[in-house]
Amino acid sequence: MASHAPASPDPEEEELDSEIASIRAEIRKLQKHKRILTSSLLTTDPVQKLLRKPQPPTTNPTDPLTRIFPLVHAAGAHTSSNHHRIAFGATAFPFKDPSPAANGVTLLGVRIDVCTRNGRFAKPYYVILQKERSRAGPGAGGADSKVLKVYRHTVPAFISIAKLESVYLPRPGVTRDNGDGAGGGSSGEDEDTEPAKPWKKGGNSARKQDLRGFVRELRRELVAWHMRVDAVEFLREKLGLVGEGGGPLPFDVSPDRDTGIVSLAAVAIEARYVRIEWVDGRVGRFKLSNTGIVERAVVIGDQGRDKKVEDAITGGGGRVETVLDRLRAEVLSGSPGR
Template identity: 50%
Template sequence: MDPNDPTAHLEEELDSEISSIRREIRKLQRRRLLLSSGILSSESLQKRLRGPQKGPGSILSDLNEDLSPLVRAAGSHTQSNHHRIAFSTTTFPFKDPSPSIDVEEDGAKNLLGVRIDICVRNGRFMKPYYLLLRKMRTDDRNGVRVRVRVHRHTIPAFIPVDRLARIFLPESHSVLGDSSGNRGSQPQPKEKQPRGRKQDLRAFVREVRRQLVAWHTRLDAVHYLRNKLGVIRRGVDLYPDEEEDGPWERDVPIDIDIDSGVVEETRLKKNDLGIVTLWPTALEAWYVRVEWEDGRVGRFKISNSGLVERAVVIGDGGRDKVLEAALTGGDGKVLTVLDRLIKDTLSSRDDDATLDLE
């Protein structure tokens, strides 16, 4: 497509306007849902709706009939939020709907579900993560025991669920079958039979949740740094004094609007640090790539505890050891990276001013 074609510019403007209108509609819908939930779950309205009725044709009776489904939905939503705040990990029974499991007894389809809720920096809960565990009967030196194994899960692929399961949920050398009596894998030869170890389901779920929280913490830290520098959303934020050229970055999938699936394109505003790009190199957000206006390119690693473990900055003259020390120095926290860079920039300017005076 020719970039000088006026039709292409017109289509791009129309797409931006449509995206802006859709975002505004979603924002208003979320605000309406929030206000209606707050009103319907208020104590005063609940008391009126639960109060004595004056007759089948009264206004209060009509209101109760019209609002009762909404009130129940709002009450259920409020109760769910309170539950998620108090209990970040919950278990529930689950029946496997897969038609491939065809057994006489329904016990093979009965699974143990684990729900993990994560709250991010803006105070919203992300879509829950689920672990589905199947009960297996095993035979070891202490007799027949019931163990669990991971059947299905919705954990991101970069979190090693299988490796964690081998550590915290080791399977016995002889599997008799699941809790319904189905046969499992055949026993290994005696010379290869490992010693049976106890399973620790709590430690397994705790470690999975810890890695999920660490991942979201890294993402929140990157978004915090970007917001501190200033972010322009394509088709939403209009700054006439800003140049249109510049690298646009697609938001990571965790920020995709669930209802519409729209992926926003953003870029950084002009800032005193001269940073034009600050974005994780991959979805797991272990490494963050930084680019400056003068062509320098850097990368630093974020630990699970929110510290900058190491950093590399390369420019035209090779590695910039001073800037690397600024990224990893101080308290080492990723949230204070920009403060350290600002301090390093100010000290560099003072040194240049001193050299000019001399």
């Protein structure tokens, strides 16, 4: 009996349940909207200016102004930090590691914001740096100098933090075994050169850490990745390969009328390579540079390489955004040949 009840619920009840759920969702939506509106209102210029004018009398605890004072203050602080995030893209913050082994040492967090094509911001990327007392650097500035070390980060794996770190945040004598192996490029090199040139190590440790350079290069790489992803997405939209919700279409797509392309997609998450398929079975692949230029392209059909299409993809300045236009032009000009 008890098991029977949930198996076939009353249709009326079900209807009521769904109605309640939808009303709750509506309430949540409105509440959210209200909160966005209040926050926006609090950060508007007039309100903030009102606050900066002569202080309101704080003696009266029931005064509404007194009560909203911390709110307005928080909103102001939040907006200004948002302005920094939007304008500079990289902001720093302190972070306290809650682990007891960390002894309450404050870590340095760097937040990187990247704006994507749809005008939104991607999830911010974080790099948490640890200050480390540099041990016995012979050429470094004494025992007390502190060096930074990447402790945690949320950067995708195909951007090598270890490489960036070894160039911009070198630490004396640590290049060899930084544990995460991915710094193999630099560590291996030390192994090669050290026996031959012992002075090299001194020169290496004397190199200054350059946090600005580190963040700049990292951000550049992240932005480039987002640009590549956006460019591929843009091309897919132009080809009509993207559905309404941004997802792939549920049905088989018809080939693009002018170029005959049936599929265009980034090869991996890194979006460094883009793969194209034509309706006649040709497949192509091109490589995107960080600046949005098509660096190389290969198109292979049944009769081998299709050099004309390859030239069309890489030619004309090589901008990735106009690849389709060039392909169209190529098809139109070369139509008797096909």
